[in-house]
Amino acid sequence: MPDLCRKTDSKLECLLCPHFCKLTEGRTGICGARKNTGETIELLTYGVISGLALDPIEKKPLYHFYPGTNILSIGSYGCNMRCDFCQNYNISQRTLSGFTTRTESDKIIKDAQSALHNIGIAFTYNEPVIWFEFIRDVAVKAKKKGLRTVMVSNGYVNKEPLDEIISFTDAFNIDLKAFNSEFYRKLTGADLEPVKNSLKQIAKSGKHLEITTLIIPGQNDDEKEMTLQTEWIAGELGKDTPFHLSRYFPMFRREDPATPHEILEKLYTVASRNLTYVYVGNMISGTGQNTACPNCGKIVTKRSGYNIRLLNLDKKGRCAGCGTSVYKHFTSFSSSIQN
Numbered sequence: 001m002p003d004l005c006r007k008t009d010s011k012l013e014c015l016l017c018p019h020f021c022k023l024t025e026g027r028t029g030i031c032g033a034r035k036n037t038g039e040t041i042e043l044l045t046y047g048v049i050s051g052l053a054l055d056p057i058e059k060k061p062l063y064h065f066y067p068g069t070n071i072l073s074i075g076s077y078g079c080n081m082r083c084d085f086c087q088n089y090n091i092s093q094r095t096l097s098g099f100t101t102r103t104e105s106d107k108i109i110k111d112a113q114s115a116l117h118n119i120g121i122a123f124t125y126n127e128p129v130i131w132f133e134f135i136r137d138v139a140v141k142a143k144k145k146g147l148r149t150v151m152v153s154n155g156y157v158n159k160e161p162l163d164e165i166i167s168f169t170d171a172f173n174i175d176l177k178a179f180n181s182e183f184y185r186k187l188t189g190a191d192l193e194p195v196k197n198s199l200k201q202i203a204k205s206g207k208h209l210e211i212t213t214l215i216i217p218g219q220n221d222d223e224k225e226m227t228l229q230t231e232w233i234a235g236e237l238g239k240d241t242p243f244h245l246s247r248y249f250p251m252f253r254r255e256d257p258a259t260p261h262e263i264l265e266k267l268y269t270v271a272s273r274n275l276t277y278v279y280v281g282n283m284i285s286g287t288g289q290n291t292a293c294p295n296c297g298k299i300v301t302k303r304s305g306y307n308i309r310l311l312n313l314d315k316k317g318r319c320a321g322c323g324t325s326v327y328k329h330f331t332s333f334s335s336s337i338q339n
Contacts, residue, residue: 002160004132005041012036016132017080017157018194030189031130033078043133045076047102050091051125054115056306060152061281063291064242065171065208065329066119067301068308071150072112075125076134081154082189083177085216089252092126105138112147119331120148120170129157132165139168155198156190162201171208171329173244174199178213178220179229187219196232203237208329210242212281215259215267217248226267230274240276240294247282261285293319293326300326 005012011022014029021029023036033045055073057066079092086092112121121142123135128151139149148170155174157165176195177188184192202209211233215221233241245267247259264280268288271278280288284305291301293312298321302309312320317330 001136002164004161012041014041015158016161017129018191019080029080030082031078031080031127033076033130043131045078045131046134047104048076049074049101049103050077051075052103052108052111054118055122056308057119057150058303058306058308060122060124060150060173060210061212061244061246061279062150062171062173062208062210062242063244063279063301063303064210064277064327065150066148066331067327068310069119069331070115070117071120071122071148072108072115072118073122073124074108074138075123075128076131077126078130079127079154080130080156080190081127084187084253085214085248086252087214087249088125093252105134105141108138109141109145109147112142113145118147120150122150122152124150124152127154127156129153129161129165132161136164136168143168154188154190155195157194157198159197159201162198166202166205166207169207171210172202173210173212174202176211176213176229176233179225179232180220183220196236199233200236203241209237210244211237212244212246214246214248215264216254217256217259217263221259221263221267223266223270226270227274230271234274239274242277242279243271243275244279244281245271245288247280249282259283264288291326293322293324295319295324296322298322 004016005014011024014021019030025036025038028035034041035044052074054070057069057071077091128135150171151169152173181192184190245264249258265287268280276294289303290299292299298312300312314320317327318325
């Protein structure tokens with residue numbers, strides 16, 4: 001396990017994420033979940049659950065990781081970013097206060113094993129990076145039971161802890177919130193470069209990776225920026241990396257109107273010039289919902305919300321028309337729900 005803190009004069013410095021919070025005794029870091037107890041930096045939210053639900057894997061969103069299955073999703077409280085547009089602010093921007101009930105990792109494993117068509121456990125809802133010790137303990141046990149593990153994260157984490165996370169995680173969806181540093185500094189209280197480094201580190205590891213960008217009108221909806229972003233993804237991470245454009249709704253401290261459909265459709269067109277698999281989420285539209293074979297163009301998945309129909313695929317997730325591999329992660333259950 002990597003060192004997660006070090007002593008600097010009378011303070012302890014947290015080494016988990018690029019904020020490197022230097023904490024005097026009794027103080028808590030930016031995330032609200034990690035506190036200097038005098039001897040170490042303690043995770044206050046170990047085992048504290050804000051939500052637990054059996055979700056479609058597509059809700060993470062992960063469209064190319066065992067499509068058509070479910071995953072037991074859990075989250076806690078706190079985040080190491082301060083996004084003024086946070087869509088989950090009621091838990092991510094909430095610090096631990098009055099919560100004493102803690103859930104044992106063994107119970108989560110049993111729930112996952114008994115859940116219908118469940119492939120594993122997803123750490124999501126709030127930022128799982130700051131929950132490091134707990135997700136590690138749950139994930140290690142889960143993998144011993146043959147369960148897959150998923151992390152939905154902002155990617156704001158240092159290299160050494162991420163190396164450890166990669167070792168026990170099978171799939172990632174990372175929020176790349178924009179492709180300009182000013183956006184990150186002003187709207188999230190963080191920096192872009194560490195997120196880009198995390199994405200490259202995950203891609204290099206070979207673990208499954210998908211990316212989501214929440215599109216906010218007037219903030220990160222510039223077509224030139226989207227061109228640069230998707231060119232970078234194609235060049236650094238691979239053009240087959242699934243990319244999700246998500247519709248923003250006014251939430252937390254931002255009251256701008258929801259993203260117009262036409263903006264998402266334009267950005268979908270821009271992104272599709274550079275990436276093989278581009279999707280549009282959080283809105284009802286015919287654009288960016290389905291998956292086509294990149295070789296012959298045959299539709300292999302039709303989606304409506306979180307309901308999916310798998311079509312024209314063999315039992316290994318390959319296009320039945322030309323044999324091209326579309327889904328490297330595919331199960332016998334997935335193949336059984338084809339229509």
